[in-house]
Amino acid sequence: MPFVRWLRRNLVVIAGLITLGYLLLPNLVVTVFSFNKPKGRFNYEWQQFSLDAWTNPCGVADMCGSLSLSLQIAFWATIGATILGTMIAFALVRYRFRARGAVNSLIFLPMAMPEVVMAASLLTLFLNMGAQLGFWTILIAHIMFCLSFVVTAVKARVMSMDPRLEQAAQDLYAGPFQTFVRVTLPIAAPGIAAGALLAFALSFDDFIITNFNAGSTVTFPMFVWGSAQRGTPVQINVIGTAMFIVAVLLVLAAMLVGKRKNKAV
């Protein structure tokens, strides 16, 4: 039975593709329903094809404002977390110092903690300090939970660096600063970029920690959460689809550039 043999050989491929389908199905639904024209307030049932939402993406009150706020917070959180995280990563890989274990666990713990615990405890701190909840408390929280991920990403890259390249630079009379800017930083750049991208994605999409520490400030995920109660506008799907397309194109472009570079070397 050639078919049964083929099936047995490719069973894992079939199972894997089913999982891939499970992962991508919601994105398909989001995209299809961005062309829907729902009857009621909720966009859960297919009614008829329409381009209304695509031609008027900011047609819903407050949505584009929340989107721009989320982008701003993600931008600043990325910068903050990337700078602080890169510094920690370099210290961890390049130097010996006391209390290394304690430092490592302080960086590991935020990644091993359920978000809701971090969110709730941070809120108790802000409440006790009498801090005004809003932009700044969200930014503080986002830098806090993105930091560990940046450290992990940068550390991996710096660890695999050949230290002799820096020694070579110094043998050629480059000062410490020059060595760092011209040799170390360019080699570590992919790791730093990966950490920054991760931080941006985590911050932009964060809901639970923001939900606790935002006060009455509305980020994009908070807007989506609220709309799940009040009624989901089609425009949410438009933003979701557009984000998906832009990100996939960016990744493909990065891959193509990477390939060409590899060929050049």
Add this chain to the structure above:
Amino acid sequence: MTTVTETPPAPPLTPGKETRKPRKRGRLVPYWLLLPGLLWLVVFFALPMVYQASTSIQTGSLEDGFKVTWHFATYWDALADYWPQFLRSVLYAGAATILCLALGYPLAYLIAFRAGRWRNVVLILVIAPFFTSFLIRTLAWKTILSDGGPVVSALNALHVLDVTSWIGMTDGNRVLATPLAVICGLTYNFLPFMILPLYTSLERIDGRLHEAAGDLYATPATTFRKVTFPLSMPGVVSGTLLTFIPAAGDYVNADLLGSTDTRMVGNVIQTQFLRILDYPTAAALSFILMAAILIMVTVYIRRSGTEDLV
């Protein structure tokens, strides 16, 4: 390039020594590098834990303010009132983790060994869902699992819903607003966190080991059981942790896809903190969740013998 690197008379083995030796003040460099980031983590991650612990033993009211009265009874009351939600969190997160492993392993295996030139494309497709806000994607499950929709009808026709209703996972002809919907959403949301570590550890396996097993007359099943799976254990351990921990604290799926009968401990913490404003109870619940997860993780890592993971 090689001529340059060979110039130093005796290439030092440790990179730090050579670069640090000439400058005495360089000794403080690591501390300056660590200071800002660690300060941030201490003030906004560690200190809040202390505040949370102190809030959990306070009594009082919103109007008169809360005071620390060492009122540990809050913990017992919280556990007595909300043990079903705790139990549900563990059960749902556990079920989602097992499903993630069962669904994620074949896909990770496919990417590592069978995808060939399609490897990067499949990897991107695994990460791609992240690019759309997870709340929007979770809402999409409301459409997919809607009453009388194709998925529910198919499950009904295959008599799957009869079985799941019998064990209390679904309710008659409905999937939405049942435990099954919540588990399905949790599985979906945290599946990439299972696939990526699995893929990383599978990818490191030397393909020649498979050939060697085959040469020694091992069937594909035996090869998997004796070679591939044991070698992928680090990925299994970190994957299960990365799915179980966030799933146990999640309240988004239970809120959007579930009903009042599927509330998890995260839902309780959220409503106590943000709507009922009973801060001591909420802090106590959050503290119990943290302690429970830390204990479970420590025991799990010890038992699976991969302590170097951390």
